[in-house]
Amino acid sequence: MKHNSDYIDKVLERNAPSAGGGFSEEGLKRAEALIALYPKKRSALIPLCHLAQGEHGWITEECIEEIAGLLGVSPAEVSGTASFYDMLHLEPVGQYVISVCTNIACMLAGAYELLEAAEEKLGIAAGQTDTDMRFTLEEAECLGACDTAPCLQVNSRFFGPMNSASFDKLITDLASGALAGVVPPHGVLSRVERVFALTAKDTDDAGAIDSKEAGQK
Amino acid sequence: MLNEPIVTKRVELDDSHTLQRYLATGGYEGLKKALSMTREQVREEVTKASLLGRGGAGFPAGRKWSMLRQAPVSYLVVNGDESEPATFKDHLLVERDPHQLIEGTVIAAYALGVTQAFIFIRGEFALGIERLTAACNEAYGHNAVGKNIFGSDFSVDLVIHPGAGAYICGEETSLIESLEGNRGFPRIKPPFFPAVTGLYGEPTVVNNVETMSNLPWIVLNGGDAFAALGQGSSAGTRLFALSGRVKNPGWYELEMSKTTFRDLIYDKNLGGGIIGDKKIKAFIPGGVSAPWFFEEHLDLGLDQDAVAKAGSMLGSGSVVVMDETTCPVRASWRITRFFHRESCGQCTPCREGSGWLEKIMRRIEEGSGRPEDLDLLMDVCDSIAPGVTWPPQQTTICVLGPSIPSSIASAIRHCRDEFLEHITLGHCPYEKDHILTGAAR
Incomplete structure (x- = not known):
């Protein structure tokens, strides 16, 4: 861009x-x-x-x-x-704020299972930030991308439909900087x-x- | 099903958001034509089009505008705070055709004689905000916005205003508060319309993104051509957002009234049927504020009046499908939780009621419910929306409150046995080992 x-x-x-x-x-x-x-x-x-x-x-x-x-x-x-x-x-949040939508359309597509997988992967519960200020995990209300349910945002950029495997890959890509062109720093x-x-x-x-x-x- | 889409004709092109593509596909011709007409003539075409507001309330745009004829209008505010769960049509229009939105907005500004317009976009639509900002820069450069547009004596400034994450800001008086730099608290009515007292206390028109996006076509083709599509008061096409347990979730621009819910959900070119060819249990016809529909409503047309007559609303045009494996308690609990999180907190019935409803729903879903909880739920609903009727009465400043009982009352009235089964069994019969994660723990 x-x-x-x-x-x-x-x-x-x-x-x-x-x-x-x-x-x-x-x-x-x-x-x-x-x-x-x-x-x-x-x-x-x-x-x-x-x-x-x-x-x-x-x-x-x-x-x-x-x-x-x-x-x-x-x-x-x-x-x-x-x-x-x-x-x-x-208050300070992580470098990447991950907002997992669990509202009705995403819930019907397995959003709570996705959120559980995310919590396990990141080792934090929804609402928390990891100790090195890398990731903040949020449970979000409908983000308006229900055709790609279950969806999530990283720093307000959309990803979906997601499952636990694609979530793992997302975290790997974020950590390696592979998504720097797609996901700007939080707040931009x-x-x-x-x-x-x-x-x-x-x-x-x-x-x-x-x-x-x-x-x- | 549709010969020519009105608002989605460009959205599938890769570069649909650029000025170059917009101009190559007839862009800004509607604005040029509008500027060659008088303001009255433009308003007349919109009134003839019978364009119902696409935000959710379905108020005719032409009538909204005509309320202002006596006083000059100061501001035009375009409502792009699309947050009604399961709605994603404005998201598409902002991201994929920002110039169409700008053109519609400038046409409306011209028709109303407004020199300052704002487009309020939901903060979460970051890519949409980027594209709309780029389009706005391009439009200024192209002289489609700004001073002496296309050589006319009409000038208007346009500001793209980002929201910051609050469902309530879709309510127009709350949106205005937010645009003034305040918490998004809806204003006390009367006055019922910002047309009387709006932004900075001055007459203001608030219109939805999809409503604006229809204007270039209406001006180019005439209000009569638009009104010829659809039926009766439900004129033109509409962008429907389909989600939930269907094979092809997505957006569909359809002629109003001519398509039924059955077509939308089952037609192979549309929803494609239910995942796994399961049976349908219920569907929401117009956003989660709307009472649910059931199998017997499938043959209703996508028509504002027909849906209202059947006891619900077409609302924001978003249809959510629940199949036979969907737990109605869990679904209505999640919707209630949403309203509880998004209640602005001004009015006691909504702020407290939504919290208690959510807690009671959750205990039923988790197997700790009591048989008397069903009456208790309806009693709390009655405190927010007396009589729990549709359209609802309200004890609150805005309509968020009376939207809360919609899903609860629908689920209890139609799926009472399943609520009782949760209570008798002591767990959810659908997903025995299911945990409610997140804040539910």
């Missing part, structure tokens, strides 16, 4: 969740550009949480403070909102960035950028 910014390349180089810290200098610029897209600043709260998660693998306390500062709200409002959402992690939601200059608000820029430069894959 071709990415459309050096920033994304830098984020994709991260191969472990960080212990803490705030936004990078470039990340702060991205944050400001994201805020500018919305009529009201606070709307950027969730996108900024994703941005923080893309840099660190989780939403660090420093990032919460910085997001609050950028949006003019209290840190409690940021963490209060973020804690509502399943995808936003306020989109490897394609919006070209921020493209808005109707800027009278000169709209339409000026060649579509070839505009982040195609």
